[in-house]
Amino acid sequence: MKVVAAILAAGRGERFGADKTQVLLGDRPVWRWSYDAYRSHPSVDSVALIGSPENLEGLKKAAPDALFHCAGGRDRRESSRIAVEMTPPEFDVVLLHDAARPFVSPKMITDVIEAIARSGAAAPGIPITDTVKRKLPKGLETVDRSALFTVQTPQGARRELLLQAHREAAHEVTDDLGLLEAIGIVPEIVPGEPENIKITTPEDVARWKANQRLGEVRTGMGYDVHPFSGDPLRPMFLGGIEFPGVIGLEGHSDADVLLHAAVDALLGAAGMGDIGQHFPNDDPRWRNAPSTHFLRHAATLLKDAGWRIQNLDMTVIAEHPKVMSHAETIRRHVAHTLEVEPSRVNLKATTNERLGFIGRGEGIAALATATIAKP
Secondary structure (H helix, E strand, C coil): CCEEEEEEECCCCCCCCCCHHHCEECCEEHHHHHHHHHHCCCCCCEEEEEECCCCHHHHHHHCCCCCCEEECCCCHHHHHHHHHHHCCCCCCEEEEEECCCCCCCHHHHHHHHHHHHHHCEEEEEEECCCCEEEEECCEEEEECCCCCEEECCCEEEEHHHHHHHHHHCCCCCCCHHHHHHHCCCCCEEEECCCCCCCCCCHHHHHHHHHHHHCCEEEEEEEEEEEEECCCCCCEEEECCEEEEEEECECCCCCCCHHHHHHHHHHHHHCCCCCHHHHCCCCCHHHCCCCHHHHHHHHHHHHHHCCCEEEEEEEEEECCCCCCHHHHHHHHHHHHHHHCCCHHHEEEEEECCCCCHHHHCCCEEEEEEEEEEEEC
């Protein structure tokens, strides 16, 4: 199943008073947050951008790797239709996402894609918890809220169903699910997330910036070192990526020195000990175990404790192998494992200038610094 995510950034922003998708949140415009989230997701094959005529050239320059860029229509339905029709037929599934929802999570993307595989169409929804009343000519009526929910994006379906819906749905609708419902399709609703907010007014941006200033921020450091193995058949893993043809490092697990340093940095920032406490090197369960498992475990511990990973900066110190040719692959692997945007993960490499055991080519060391926050 081949998947494309179309980011809809063609709105005029009447309520916002400007093009809200271009407003900066931190170091990125609003549209870039969701674009990066989909681009780094392993189940999304390509990402497309649908912009307004005014911002289209800027989108092309900022994201030249998009599958395609095109101008949207006068309303959401027309922009959605253009995105679906522009999608090449080799793509089975189209996800349509509002660029004004910058905080979509990898889990939500996965849930929607899996639901589309089961049901043909899907979107995230959040049950309504407030009391809902309907205004009538002679008073108010309390509405049963047990079957009500608000719908978020991504909204998606098999491409042929969306094409059919745009051809046949006659009445006006406010979202893509409405088009599908009009032709008899019953989309599956997966759990939405409160964090997946829509930026609608300037107050939403101000609220986000205030949340970033509040809360606690911590930093942790990790360091690890491993010698090269005496076994010429032992594989080399760095950053979760295998380096073919390179003799691996000696250690109880796969001896991925870079991920071990990263795990210690994350655990240290949260005050949760170190990798040896969680995965003792005398426990046979972890013999030759992939260190990606350790990194995922650390990320889960932090998430369960309410911490968000803001940044992970890693450094490899080695005479060989050459690491930076694999830097982008390592960054994406680490980001996917931590469920963060690739822009939050950095990798550097340096030699030891032929000094010491590293300079003699006897082993590799790694450093990592992690910053975490609890809003």
